[in-house]
Amino acid sequence: MGGAWLAAVGDLTLTALLTATCAVLVFAPWLAPLLASAIAGLRSRGEAKEAAARPTELAPLAGEAAIRSRLYSASALGRPAVVRRGRLRIAMLAPPWIEVPPRGYGGIELVVAHLTDALVDLGHDVVLFAPPGSRSRAQLLTPLERPHPQVIGQALEEADHVAQALAYVENPANGRFDLVHDHSGFVALAFADRLATPMLHTLHGPFDERTYGFYARHGHKAAMVAISAAQLRAAPPGLNVVGVIPNPLRVDDWPFRREKEDFLLWIGRMSPVKGPHRAIEVARLAERPLVLAGPVQPGQERFFSEHVEPHIDGQNVRYVGEVGGELKQQLFARAAALLMPIRWPEPFGMVMIEALACGTPVIAFREGSAEEIVDDGLTGFLVADEREMARAVGRLSEIDPERCRSVARERFDVERVARAYESAYRLVVGATTRSLARSQTVPRTRTPRSAMRVARSHSSGSVAAPASVTSRPISTRTRSSAAPAAQA
Amino acid sequence: MGGAWLAAVGDLTLTALLTATCAVLVFAPWLAPLLASAIAGLRSRGEAKEAAARPTELAPLAGEAAIRSRLYSASALGRPAVVRRGRLRIAMLAPPWIEVPPRGYGGIELVVAHLTDALVDLGHDVVLFAPPGSRSRAQLLTPLERPHPQVIGQALEEADHVAQALAYVENPANGRFDLVHDHSGFVALAFADRLATPMLHTLHGPFDERTYGFYARHGHKAAMVAISAAQLRAAPPGLNVVGVIPNPLRVDDWPFRREKEDFLLWIGRMSPVKGPHRAIEVARLAERPLVLAGPVQPGQERFFSEHVEPHIDGQNVRYVGEVGGELKQQLFARAAALLMPIRWPEPFGMVMIEALACGTPVIAFREGSAEEIVDDGLTGFLVADEREMARAVGRLSEIDPERCRSVARERFDVERVARAYESAYRLVVGATTRSLARSQTVPRTRTPRSAMRVARSHSSGSVAAPASVTSRPISTRTRSSAAPAAQA
Incomplete structure (x- = not known):
């Protein structure tokens, strides 16, 4: 990097x-x-x-x-x-939509939760403005009566939450931030x-x-x-x-596993830019089994039924749906590698650092943040297309799972x-x-x-x-x- | 009042x-x-x-x-x-969603358009902040690149529009507002x-x-x-x-008509609170023909098909769908009365003042703003239920269309x-x-x-x-x- x-x-x-x-x-x-x-x-x-x-x-x-x-x-x-x-003294301003940390989906809320607790551990005085139901080591203030997951992005709730939080921050009676x-x-x-x-x-x-x-x-x-x-x-x-x-991420929350199984892992939304169909092609070329994980979101049904579902056979290509918790962690830890055949400028690929934390190499197209997360030849491989990705699968023995874990800890913990x-x-x-x-x-x-x-x-x-x-x-x-x- | x-x-x-x-x-x-x-x-x-x-x-x-x-x-x-x-010197801050005046639906935008032009006519210096495509006698400033009718209420566009407008207002280089x-x-x-x-x-x-x-x-x-x-x-x-x-409203934009036809008019969304089914009952009790006008919006299909559609016969009960422009004005002008059998605290009943402007009496339930718009016995009748509303239909000859028009002009022009x-x-x-x-x-x-x-x-x-x-x-x-x- x-x-x-x-x-x-x-x-x-x-x-x-x-x-x-x-x-x-x-x-x-x-x-x-x-x-x-x-x-x-x-x-x-x-x-x-x-x-x-x-x-x-x-x-x-x-x-x-x-x-x-x-x-x-x-x-x-x-x-x-x-x-x-x-x-x-830091005022941490979370969005008003979802609890911090989130109970289900909520990428920003998870980042805010981890960061806030870690800053408290570093000795800082943090006040977290977040929806009721949030949990934090920081002082928690809840401007609104409840979370608003059904109206994400609406001006009424965002203005209400933010204006109250900023008024608190700038009120001299509450001390200087x-x-x-x-x-x-x-x-x-x-x-x-x-x-x-x-x-x-x-x-x-x-x-x-x-x-x-x-x-x-x-x-x-x-x-x-x-x-x-x-x-x-x-x-x-x-x-x-x-x-x-x-x-x-909290590296210690993720299980490290040195011995990998034979299968390749793809995880994400069933969207063309995320490339589940390309992962299928890579697995075919590399003659390895593939596990696909992730939701079929509204609007993705046709792509899934035309380009993914026909290849699912329960053997070479398995589909496990949307996963979370321990199942997700075990998939990451046991996989031979995470495949990232994406075709969009993804600002940050969270699944890549989750794989690395489990000691699992990442093979990624040179798109979005991949070059900043994967060290080519050290924690995985950066490739141009499906053919190169399949060839890189053959070189996975060169990657040391310990190194993946330690890099994840050094950079992303x-x-x-x-x-x-x-x-x-x-x-x-x-x-x-x-x-x-x-x-x-x-x-x-x-x-x-x-x-x-x-x-x-x-x-x-x-x-x-x-x-x-x-x-x-x-x-x-x-x-x-x-x-x-x-x-x- | x-x-x-x-x-x-x-x-x-x-x-x-x-x-x-x-x-x-x-x-x-x-x-x-x-x-x-x-x-x-x-x-x-x-x-x-x-x-x-x-x-x-x-x-x-x-x-x-x-x-x-x-x-x-x-x-x-x-x-x-x-x-x-x-x-x-007035900064008129319209919403960022729809042109002022609106081309189709847009209640707030119509109010802003009328008011802004009238204030200019009164000699005031008005700067209107509104989406591109707006038309006004005031100076028009357009903070955003285009209207945003597809994302009404979203924080991004509202904050963008408002923050730019307020920065302009408070910039001394633009003069004092x-x-x-x-x-x-x-x-x-x-x-x-x-x-x-x-x-x-x-x-x-x-x-x-x-x-x-x-x-x-x-x-x-x-x-x-x-x-x-x-x-x-x-x-x-x-x-x-x-x-x-x-x-x-602009009273002069609406056609006055002294001679009314026999039919009663109901106009609105096909929602139970607006009461098209109650208007049907009133027309039946009063033995008068009824014209229903208004859209069947998403979610209203079942109510419409169960409680309204079965009564439509093209004779006693006619349904003309959503109307606008001259057709809407002619319906208002020709109707014997506008029926307002609503059951919700409507903040303002625009259709009531449109009817009055055409010289058409209004018979309304005592809900929401009805008491403030209708003078009982003078420009229409305030009633408690369908039975009273049907009786009031029999007293419509007591109402002077000229008075309806003049009251509309005095109060709502x-x-x-x-x-x-x-x-x-x-x-x-x-x-x-x-x-x-x-x-x-x-x-x-x-x-x-x-x-x-x-x-x-x-x-x-x-x-x-x-x-x-x-x-x-x-x-x-x-x-x-x-x-x-x-x-x-």
Whole structure:
């Protein structure tokens, strides 16, 4: 992961390198010294270029400027970049829909549950805002009367939950919070520029047609953490990404097993992008049995009946439906390998780290976050297509299950992830503190980047052509988060 | 309407009377002198009672205090209560889902379209925030790229739209706005206490299981206008209701017809609460033909096929499906009467004022807003059940179609409604100006009334009993909006 970034250094702009470095600093601070000299060489060239690209009236964003000045300083990079000191008071803002941790499905809620408990274990003072029924080692506050799993994404409940939580955070009677860590959706981020408390927002979903514009318009209002560098490939420019931190799991909750059985495992939704039909082809080519696990969701019935079901024979291809709990863990632990023949830019492949935690190798197409999770030849194989995947099955004896487990623990265990978030928090809190000391502006507000269009229409029917109403032209290029370029 | 309020004066608390008066002031300022003496008599008693009920540390809300002090003053009531002066700059915040005006269905969007144009005609400077494709005499700003009719109520689009609009309103480069008039949903209201610009929020929907708690927690953040006194019967205490203003229509857009045909008209969704089956029974009892109009929406198929369809014979009972445009207008104009055998607390019955505008009497059950729209014996009849409704059909010759039309124009025409809103705006702007002059607090913030529950849970499983985290106990009783009591 770090190696891939370093290999591409020659082609990077300074901005891209700095953003990538920032991610490294948070998630892999020990890599910082390796990057220091590369940055020193590029620095003067980059600064001149940036100055030319930036409109003269636009001061750099305070938070970013502070983070950059830290990165610019080679001496700062020569020693541990993040000084670990002092207890932080963190408002953890879960979504209002599902209990934390979830009883059934709930990816974000599981991340929030693990992270919150781990931060408490690290000695931080965490207040978790989540639906009633949630359980946490942190102090739990429940703005709403109940969870709302039937209306996920609705404005009424999200605004109700978020506005109450933020009012609590900013009420002096409740003491000072260092930071809001937001997982709740969109309302909190859209209004983050009206808070005095700094916010860190974890990007949980992909950038797609629906979310891209939202993040382009509101993403600058908080510091961002991505869950993979792959996720950022589709990001709009202008995001203030302070780190790439993977989703966590508790490695000790997963059973390690050295002796694997003969079967290959595929697990996921019965969707073409997830590739159950490709897994079937791979198993056929490799002459290995295959176990398919996962739900047939509404809309997937036809694909399943045409491309998957005809191959299920109970011998070479078995289908066990949706699995959870111990059955799921045993499948992961006993499988010869997990197959990931996906064809979409998945921001984070949770099943890959679950397999690794059980000591099970992963063979994955080079899509989405696969390159960041699988070390080719060490914990599995990265391949281009079904034929290569089938060949890689023949090389599984080269992979050491112990190594899979230890890599999972080093990179994805919740304590590791919580420490990475702790570093990100300190970057954001430190940047904000400096910014406040300079500007004395509370609450922080920035010139809006709205791309709102003006149309002066009359009942006669004439509608003026759209035009920008942004009062000051702002180039977001100089602030583009180019971390993904480092992977290209 | 005003008469019903006055009749109940003897039983009212001062608070209830003041709130009712406030509504009268906005919607029927000419009634103000009639109420002045009643208020003078109750004033000293009421003040003493209020002082006792109010926690000593709680100062009255600034906005309400200013409005009340105006009401307390008999001299202020002796002359026109609202001084009409000066042009207002208004940010009109439509929802992000459907064009303004709507091409098809869109009740709120039609209200916003009519009101916005009428305010421009009154000389005000209005900026309308609405989806692309909207048409208005006001300046139109379109925060989003397109309307979103497929995701109505979703947080992403609502937060995106509202946050951009409010950022524009509060950006000094765009000039000062006197007021935000919010129709957009829930996000704007939940964050209204973080704005420097005062907000007026029109209550467009009923208070139900889903919305009651939201308004209980966030309703105090803006001034409120209800669309009927009936709507407020289910309201939580603590709302700052500055007026009851009905939905408008353009009377001149509707055809007046003196000579009616023999048939009775029912129009609405094919839902039991709307009562198409009761209309059929009424027509049978009255021995009159009936025309049913309206859609069979998803989920209504069974009710329609069991309770409506069997009676359709093309003669005595005709069904014309969903109608719009000229066909709908002709049905309204030609019908002997509109039947409203509803059994739910409908906040506002738009079809009733459409019928009246065409000179067509309305016979309605005493439910929801019917009593506020129909003058019993003058523009139609208020009845208890099907039998009474059938008897009232026999008295339709007593109703003068000219009177129906003129009442519709006096009460519901858009110019009349726009002037009522203009008065409400001035109340809110005036109250805010005084409040600001006193406190110099920008942005306005109030002690949050969150009923958020604290639970300190640990993985061991113990969950503390819920408790209030509100730092200061606040009695909302003294601020209860008791207008509905005046109708009881």
